[in-house]
Amino acid sequence: MKAKSAEKKPNIFVRMGRKLKEVFSELKKVTWPTFGKVVKATGVVLVVVVIFLVIFGAINYGLGELLKLITSLGSGS
Structure with a gap:
């Protein structure tokens, strides 16, 4: 009946x-x-992360100030 019985898989272990x-x-x-290459690559990654942190932080601050300006103009004060 079963042709695959001869091709039995070994157990899981x-x-x-x-x-x-x-x-x-x-x-x-x-x-x-x-070790030197690993330290150098880690340094590069950290520098890139800090650069992006500064860029996105500046964008976030700028958009926050723009939002304050827009909401203060809309409230009429």
Whole structure:
């Protein structure tokens, strides 16, 4: 009846073990960056974040002041 009974999959623990073995095998092939490169890349990211923080903060402040101006003109005071 069942033709697939001969092609039975191994149990979940065997499959997980194989997958874990493959993952560690691939991780051995990875070229990891040096500590200096990591620090440099982190510094670049932080500088870009601060620049965007200043830009968006200025835009937010400007739009807030514009809103105050518009609402003060609309109230007639």
